[in-house]
Amino acid sequence: MVGPIFGNPDMGRSYAVQDCVYAVILNDAGEVAVARTPKGIVLIGGGVERGESERDALHREAYEESGYRIEIRSRLGFASQYVNNFSKGRFRLKRGVFFLCDFGECLGPPLELDHELIWLPYEDAHQKLIRPFHRWALEVGQPFRSQY
Numbered sequence: 001m002v003g004p005i006f007g008n009p010d011m012g013r014s015y016a017v018q019d020c021v022y023a024v025i026l027n028d029a030g031e032v033a034v035a036r037t038p039k040g041i042v043l044i045g046g047g048v049e050r051g052e053s054e055r056d057a058l059h060r061e062a063y064e065e066s067g068y069r070i071e072i073r074s075r076l077g078f079a080s081q082y083v084n085n086f087s088k089g090r091f092r093l094k095r096g097v098f099f100l101c102d103f104g105e106c107l108g109p110p111l112e113l114d115h116e117l118i119w120l121p122y123e124d125a126h127q128k129l130i131r132p133f134h135r136w137a138l139e140v141g142q143p144f145r146s147q148y
Contacts, residue, residue, distance in 0.1 A: 002078070003077055003078035003079040003080065004079045004080075004133070004136060005079070005080045005081070005082070006079065006080070006081040006082070006131075006132040006133045006136065007081045007082035007083065007084070007132065008082060008084075009082045009084075009091075009093075010084050010086075010091065013084075013091045014091065015082065015091045015092060015093045016090075016091070016092050016093070017092070017093050017095060018047055018092050018093070018094050018095065019047065019048040019054075019095050019097075020045060020046060020047050020048060020094050020095065020096045020097070021045050021046070021048055021054045021055075021057045021058040021061065021096065021097050021098075021099065022043040022044065022045030022046075022058075022096055022097075022098050022099070022134065022137060023043060023044045023045055023058060023061075023062055023070055023072075023098075023099055023100075023101040024043065024076060024098060024099070024100050024101065024137055024138060024140075024141040025044065025070070025100075025101050025102065025103060026100075026122075026141070027119060029119075030121065030122050031119040031120060031121055031122065031125075032119065032120055032121075032122055032125035032126075032138065033066070033103070033117060033118075033119055034117075034118060034119075034120055034125055034128075034129065035065050035066070035115040035116065035117060035118075036115070036116040036118050037114055037115050037116075038114055039130060040128070040129075040130035041120070041125070041128040041129050041130060042129065042130060042131060042134060043098075043129065043131075043134045043137065043138075044061065044062050044065050044066055044117070045058060045061045045062070045065075045096075046061040046064075046065070047061075054097050055072060055099075058070065058072065058099060058101070059072075062101070063107055063110075063111070064110060064111040064112050064115075065110055065111075065112050065115040065117070066103070066110055066115075066117040067106055067107055067108050067109050067110040067111075067117070068103045068104060068105070068106050068107065068117075069103075069104035069105050069106075069107055070101045070102065070103060070104060071101060071102045071103075071104050072099050072100075072101050073099070073100045073101060073102060074099065074100045075097065075098070075099055075100075076098040076099060076100050076137055076140045076141050077097075077098055077137065077140050078095070078096065078097050078098070079096055079098070079133040079136050079137065080093055080094060080095045080096065080133065081093070081094050081096070081131055081132060081133040082094075083131075094131075094133070096133055096137070098137035098140065098141075100141055122138070122142070125138060126138050126139070
């Protein structure tokens with residue numbers, strides 16, 4: 001997979017690769033579904049577990065973070081980001097696959113209690129997302145805003 005790479009590696013550090021999946025979810029009002037976390041605003045999604053497909057991982061992550069079932073409409077693209085956490089000594093290269101999705105039925109409350117599903121106007125979401133590769137995915141998904 002080839003796509004843009006965001007962030008800068010700290011030379012001499014070893015980076016663990018983490019495969020991730022994320023959902024770009026838009027509503028009729030042009031708002032974006034995001035998760036408010038202790039770290040900041042992020043797209044719904046996360047890491048792919050061993051033996052899990054990208055789509056299965058995204059369904060699981062969406063349920064855990066929002067309480068909703070999602071419907072995957074299309075694949076938007078692939079991008080990576082270096083994440084340097086000097087205080088914890090963790091250095092990762094997050095390889096993200098991004099999908100355009102819709103919410104389906106609510107299955108119950110989210111399982112991750114430190115994630116709150118919120119809707120933000122597109123411009124606010126773009127500005128507040130803490131990960132540059134999430135902002136990139138929002139830009140890639142922007143043409144689909146007119147379909148809602």
